[in-house]
Amino acid sequence: xxxxxxxxxxxxxxxxxxxxxxxxxxxxxxxxxxxxxxxxxxxxxxxxxxxxxxxxxxxxxxxxxxxxxxxxxxxxxxxxxxxxxxx
Numbered sequence: 001x002x003x004x005x006x007x008x009x010x011x012x013x014x015x016x017x018x019x020x021x022x023x024x025x026x027x028x029x030x031x032x033x034x035x036x037x038x039x040x041x042x043x044x045x046x047x048x049x050x051x052x053x054x055x056x057x058x059x060x061x062x063x064x065x066x067x068x069x070x071x072x073x074x075x076x077x078x079x080x081x082x083x084x085x086x087x
């Protein structure tokens with residue numbers, strides 16, 4: 001994993017906190033936060049450095065993450081999204 005300078009880490013933390021404010025309260029768990037942090041880390045590893053890029057990286061995966069974490073598989077149905085989220 002690449003090393004990030006302290007200022008960039010502050011920006012990434014702030015972006016994570018902003019992204020978490022966009023998570024519906026019933027899904028705002030520590031596990032959800034870990035997934036969003038991973039998306040931000042991936043964006044930074046790809047060279048992104050701006051706050052808005054990190055927020056977009058996390059919130060762009062929010063619906064998929066919630067479906068992954070909170071949707072129970074049903075053998076008779078394909079996975080349907082829980083709801084659509086505004087970004």
